Amino acid sequence: MTPRRLRPRAVLACGAGLAVAASLSLAGAAGAQPGPAAATIAAGSTTVTPAGHSFAATLSGKATFKAGSVTATCTVSSSKPSDDQPALNRIPDAPGNQNPAGPVVSGLNAPTYSGCTASIPGVTTTVATSGEWKVSMQYGSPITATLTIPVGGFVLKSTGLANCTITAAPAAAADIAAAYTNGSPAKLTVANANVPVKVEGGFGCPTSATTSVFNAVYDVTDTTDPGSQITVGE
Template sequence: MTPRRLRPRAVLACGAGLAVTAALTLTGAAGAQAGPAAAAGSTTVTPAGHSFAATLNGKAGFKAGSVTATCTASSSRPSDGSDGNRIPEAPGNQNPSGPVTSGINAPTYSGCTASLPGVTTTVTTSGAWQVSMQNGSPITATLTIPTGGFVLKSSGLANCTITAAPTAAADIVATYTNGSPSKLTVSNAGVPVKVEGGFGCPTSTTTSVFNAVYDITDTTDPASQITVSE
């Protein structure tokens, strides 16, 4: 699949598993006339054509109502036969007026535990995920979860199913920091969820909160760094 440069869709987020969703909305005072939206600045992601991995640094936390899940391992890595986790080749790695987008392989989660006693937790992910990088101050990274692409299940004293982006793809805005390695930080990002289950399941909850930090590394050339600039 040829790497594409896509326009931003929404700001996706992730809820109980990886998901990360945060919508940025600018509202004026009641009755005030809205001004023109600010144009997005130029973005360049380098090295062009290189593959990258995202690896959890610390723990990922997901909270939906009374249920809090914590995972100790998560990653998204390039794989054979897939265009996921690869920066577009030049000139696709540059956008004069917006973000640069790459497809990513659905992240995996493991080592997950729940805050409820007597409950075990698993997270499964699926579908075509994306990440969009937008240069600025700060640099932002929008993670897009496909519809139903993140599912957290608990079993034991509470048998719950929490699905992120239940009816439409969801976007999360995270902060990206260039470095060695570069980091993608998700801080209290809200993502739409649907909660199903019986006793102990927060079925009235429609939003989950996600927190995580991912190290972003160059797998084509480990001596290089994945960098976002103007």
């Protein structure tokens, strides 16, 4: 008799491990550790230009934050350079705008949010941000970006029929996975990214929720020279 060929379980286990690792990375899960089956891939080189230029990120459309059954929507948001923090919202000077084996990181002024509403009728929503945020750009296909929220750097409060406080990154800084598209303007896109949160409040507040799903698209523009574009290359 011809022996029956068996599918190697080791190959299946490795594939499953890589799939799980990839899904966690795309979700932006904070603190996730790669499993033993996950492959280690060296990051490629990254160059962000123009070196030393300042930039702004301005919301295009709307930003949404969903925790449990509650969704908050904001129509105005931006992170801009400031005179009191000239090192933030700025591409590093050369050669710091180049990394031969990884991303280029810039500090950010905490983005502001306004024009916010909640999915619960009779509720008023406000967002307060604080601390130094960060953005890291990694060249590739696609170009990826990571937004880092400092501990407690985003607090959403609702008042009215439901008095809730939702704090993002409640215990540790949180990374948000994003995509970057070169252009005029360039685009920073956050799509269904999971952000760790702590929800406090009474009736109507999603206190059992431990993550919020964040969606937003930002236009990234050069404020040093409006005729230039912030470009991520190899």
